[in-house]
């Protein structure tokens with residue numbers, strides 16, 4: 001390792017490269033200015049800062065080798081003022097992005113006016129009209145010697161034509177490892193051209209980078225076979241950014257290569273010596289394909305046509321608004337295009353979302369490609385509807401679904417609609433913060449094995465989990481699916497990824513998404529190693545797993561690769577993490593047996609989709625897909641950086657950290673589920689290598705972009721703190737718990753947002769600090785009592801008790817699934833229901849002596865936002881205790897005046913007589 005490479009730690013921080021790079025340029029800028037101003041000893045510092053940048057800059061087109069060389073020459077020659085001007089110009093250009101359209105930024109002239117005769121001019125062909133053409137970079141992986149790369153880059157630039165719709169700049173690297181590093185580091189890369197036969201080892205000596213690549217199990221380059229370099233590299237690059245177009249130039253038998261199924265991930269294969277222009281045109285065509293947004297483009301065309309409408313949609317074309325005396329401000333506010341594009345038409349060039357055959361169908365297919373699904377359905381009423389559609393399509397009355405009790409209400413309602421019976425499993429509690437974690441795999445396996453022991457496994461249809469949870473717990477999706485399929489090889493999985501759609505575009509998080517894991521599962525299944533590993537398991541545990549065998553819960557199970565069916569459904573609130581309008585959501589399907597549900601799925605669309613879907617929401621789904629396919633990688637990287645910055649600033653600030661803390665992985669996930677020993681992103685000893693290892697190995701992982709900020713230690717309950725930030729400081733937060741709020745960074749956030757948040761937290765901390773100082777002992781005691789009340793005097797989180805026996809087919813069974821749908825409809829008969837106020841002594845009486853109380857409906861307090869009672873559930877003391885202690889105002893399903901709505905026992909099948917004393921101890925009333 002050279003001393004220079006030792007000085008490039010930022011290069012190792014792969015997931016924060018874009019701001020690390022800007023920081024390095026800012027640093028060089030500051031030091032060169034000091035040097036130019038005559039500060040002593042700064043020349044050496046400038047050289048060192050330049051050295052830190054050089055290794056990084058090899059992977060970016062701008063400033064590129066020519067400008068970097070000129071800059072280096074000026075620094076070496078000791079020309080401080082020329083170097084300072086040069087650095088300033090490059091930094092400005094990087095920051096504003098002007099290099100993407102202004103050819104003059106690439107010239108090696110200094111503003112002193114001289115022109116470097118070595119320079120080649122980068123001439124971008126201008127776009128017609130005022131706006132400039134989109135810009136991207138193409139990675140060329142070529143054995144060309146370093147000294148000749150500038151010439152080759154110039155030849156590539158010569159291919160540009162005025163009629164090209166976009167401009168790209170080439171980035172040349174010389175090996176497989178450098179190609180992977182370039183793909184990871186440079187988010188502007190959109191296409192890769194590989195010259196077959198490039199060497200494997202990196203030309204950059206940064207060991208931690210190689211360790212990092214090795215930590216990504218699926219990016220291991222140690223076994224690349226020389227004659228398969230091109231195809232192998234293409235596959236590895238696809239694992240980092242599946243959306244990139246890859247072209248292979250080979251001098252071998254390209255016809256044979258093209259027919260090789262393992263080369264399917266390559267967009268086109270060319271015979272090396274031929275047609276560089278064809279490569280250029282293919283690159284542009286590939287980009288155009290991702291850029292194209294069929295429905296949005298179509299809607300824009302529609303809006304620009306002079307159309308008279310006689311539909312029932314007066315707002316269309318905007319005439320009723322623009323001509324109105326009274327509502328014209330709406331038109332002025334939203335702009336005319338919104339109304340020109342409002343339409344209820346499904347013909348005349350527009351498509352129908354209920355039965356798409358045209359541009360909506362195409363847009364859905366493109367979305368499916370982008371997320372690695374076979375099918376995508378657009379949904380214009382949020383993931384609430386997407387989830388219900390999945391239940392409707394794949395489950396029927398009597399099916400059993402294992403489901404996190406703490407999941408979004410749409411799942412519970414989905415089962416009320418379909419008649420599937422929930423078998424609730426519990427997430428681990430985080431009582432101190434009044435929230436839940438995620439469901440341990442052992443709990444899920446135990447539920448499945450119990451069903452098997454009781455002969456009902458065949459009725460288990462699906463497992464539903466929230467990934468990530470509201471608070472950021474991410475499942476080990478691959479492991480969950482493998483282990484569950486070991487017990488039931490045709491199980492369906494519904495991954496509710498309402499919050500997690502963006503994760504697809506991060507190589508770091510993708511393996512933990514439902515669809516990312518589905519792809520890995522298929523790859524694993526097709527590998528010879530899978531069968532070998534399974535055979536070893538059979539030798540130990542037998543083929544038919546014995547539910548009573550305790551080892552099944554203690555070890556990881558493997559399914560029989562010959563038997564499993566990959567059946568994955570993923571729902572994403574595109575509006576929650578990408579640039580879609582509110583309610584834009586998708587159902588993504590990767591189900592090998594989809595044909596069994598295809599017609600039911602279409603029924604589900606008919607049942608749940610509006611017959612008047614909003615054209616703008618559909619168009620925004622189309623556009624959100626375009627954005628993520630083109631810049632999702634970079635944007636998600638930035639959202640992660642922002643989150644890490646917030647975590648660092650709060651954790652390290654001497655005053656803020658006295659009152660506030662962002663919970664690390666070690667606080668959010670018990671050690672038992674963090675086998676790798678990973679503590680947190682910012683803990684001592686954490687690098688991206690340890691983070692990647694944890695991402696692969698640990699049972700649960702924390703989404704870095706979701707930050708639980710504890711505010712109870714500052715004397716605020718979650719709701720008051722949320723309101724304070726919104727009302728006084730214009731900062732909007734996500735959900736709250738009793739003593740915390742959830743901050744979420746997304747592709748929209750900037751470092752200015754971080755600055756504002758930190759400034760406000762400091763202000764609030766200072767106010768507390770001053771109040772405690774000025775208020776003396778009385779104030780301090782009151783503050784301590786308030787903190788204590790919020791942080792330690794917290795109610796226990798109640799587990800699901802059970803369904804009443806009348807709603808269970810076999811009340812003696814170990815598993816507690818129940819017929820929630822019948823209970824739900826029983827509550828429609830008011831005469832069959834009774835009400836008991838929460839604080840009424842009769843509740844304690846009934847808890848102590850019966851008869852049992854059976855909930856008539858869902859009761860969902862916000863926060864925490866999960867149903868603490870569902871229809872048909874026997875209400876126990878723990879639930880009553882929790883409700884009595886809850887200090888939230890919003891409780892859906894609970895009418896404070898009338899009380900809890902209960903189903904009279906006389907209305908429950910098989911019940912009706914007074915039951916024996918409840919085994920649960922009642923809570924004493926305070």
Ligand SMILES: Cc1ncc(COP(=O)(O)O)c(C=O)c1O
Pocket residue numbers: 381382383384385387407408410466470496498499573583585
């Ligand atoms: C886990 C989960 N699933 C589904 C939904 C519903 O999504 P939408 O708001 O898009 O209807 C939510 C909403 O917050 C959620 O948290």
